[in-house]
């Protein structure tokens with residue numbers, strides 16, 4: 001059942017597992033554990049009811065709280081469902097966080113989005129489906145000493161998660177991906193597809209890899225473990241609609257299971273210790289706010305914390321699980337001294353820059369014309385086709401900076417090597433990320449191998465205060481040097497012959513970034529989050545005196561408490577992280593089942 005309030009739970013309910021956060025990982029874990037009818041599973045999601053039907057302008061059109069429509073997921077929120085409307089998702093579905101002033105990035109406080117609804121960030125993200133390099137996962141395995149995290153061991157979980165589906169326009173996709181690396185059998189859960197709408201720039205993008213093949217080679221499939229080159233974007237989209245974790249894993253038949261209860265509007269404040277006669281301290285009790293008061297509920301077997309890389313350490317620290325001396329300053333009694341909680345925050349800094357485009361067929365034309373936009377929404381609602389079925393990007397380019405670049409001459413390579421990219425370029429047919437008037441082409445740059453690290457800490461002992469989010473952007477000079485190099489490489493991409501007569505003047509501050517000093521200032525003043533935080537409750541080897549969880553994701557020195565979400569990655573993968581989060585959650589569900597079945 002999906003309940004609006006904790007008080008709606010039947011009296012005397014008992015749960016084997018309590019999952020904190022019905023987000024990307026939490027929805028997977030809840031779905032997989034409740035496959036066993038003997039396990040009673042409770043999900044506590046802080047987000048509001050996601051059944052409000054929003055107009056594209058963000059106003060509530062109809063309150064569909066009454067059954068039967070849209071009562072189970074992020075469905076019904078048009079801006080979440082329609083891929084191209086992703087930037088219009090109303091703020092009530094975000095935690096609306098902001099970073100602390102980023103000293104090395106111009107002192108700016110940077111908006112830090114996190115999904116606040118069922119499906120979590122998978123319900124608001126940009127739907128890129130990028131697995132990372134095989135070396136990313138092999139590094140997890142080497143670092144933790146658990147070969148189960150290696151690429152070869154994890155690969156079957158990619159296929160378990162992925163349901164490869166045709167693009168919305170049903171075009172012939174031969175030569176656009178490698179079927180050997182995908183699940184075409186229909187046995188997966190999460191729809192993944194190639195772009196379902198051809199953009200005018202696509203032919204020029206592909207021609208660039210023919211004009212300049214040594215620097216910008218084509219790759220058939222960047223999800224084969226060796227993701228270098230220019231390829232077709234794969235997205236978590238099916239039938240022209242976002243496939244979130246909630247849509248994919250909390251299907252109507254899963255929701256109908258009598259052993260699964262999902263409570264919305266249930267904000268967890270702490271995990272609490274329960275008396276245990278022997279063994280490590282057991283944290284099987286959960287304290288949550290039901291809107292008006294604090295209540296508790298206890299798991300018979302385990303609590304699974306899946307609140308994401310920002311809120312998982314937030315909950316742990318308020319529970320007294322963290323650095324004892326730091327907690328003491330806030331008058332939070334220590335329950336478990338784990339100094340690594342909230343440390344090691346790793347995120348991809350990124351930035352976008354635009355050129356004027358000699359065309360009217362960019363998506364700017366849609367967003368500058370309310371009538372056209374509304375016609376396209378009507379079309380999407382009736383036929384699920386047209387330009388709204390994809391995001392503004394059909395191709396991405398993944399590459400390394402040269403070995404002789406200043407960044408790699410001065411600093412060790414933070415990437416795990418091999419064919420791991422240092423950066424990603426998305427070629428956007430418009431300027432959705434900038435407030436510009438006209439028609440544009442935009443480079444969206446994500447720096448995939450940051451050397452900087454930050455932290456999540458507390459500002460007070462009030463669990464309802466937002467955490468202090470400090471990603472430490474550009475605090476390691478490697479990142480600034482690498483970003484400068486990456487912008488320079490991208491400039492060469494748009495100077496290729498295929499863009500003659502199409503790419504016009506560079507826009508805004510980027511237009512002035514013509515000297516080394518000006519380029520550095522451009523990077524420092526513009527680098528922001530790619531919304532990819534990980535690492536704040538990192539795995540480490542079983543007997544290590546650092547880290548937060550063991551390789552089986554159990555909290556070190558505790559019983560009854562596991563962490564399953566982006567926070568457990570010791571390093572950020574060189575990719576948008578949702579695919580990694582999905583496989584972490586799939587493997588975690590198997591580990592939990594193996595312990596209890």
Ligand SMILES: Cc1cc2nc3c(=O)[nH]c(=O)nc-3n(C[C@H](O)[C@H](O)[C@H](O)COP(=O)(O)OP(=O)(O)OC[C@H]3O[C@@H](n4cnc5c(N)ncnc54)[C@H](O)[C@@H]3O)c2cc1C
Pocket residue numbers: 020021022023024025026044045046047113114115116117118119120121122124125126127128129130266267268269306307308309311312315530531532533564565566567575576577578579581
């Ligand atoms: C705007 C944006 C764009 C992105 N684009 C991409 C992309 O294109 N491709 C990609 O691969 N990745 C992308 N990402 C990153 C990716 O979505 C995340 O890494 C991933 O979804 C994180 O999964 P998670 O399970 O760790 O956390 P989440 O999915 O964020 O889930 C955490 C859940 O816990 C809930 N919660 C938090 N605190 C509490 C509490 N105290 N009590 C109860 N519930 C709580 C939250 O409301 C949320 O539902 C993007 C992220 C954002 C925000």
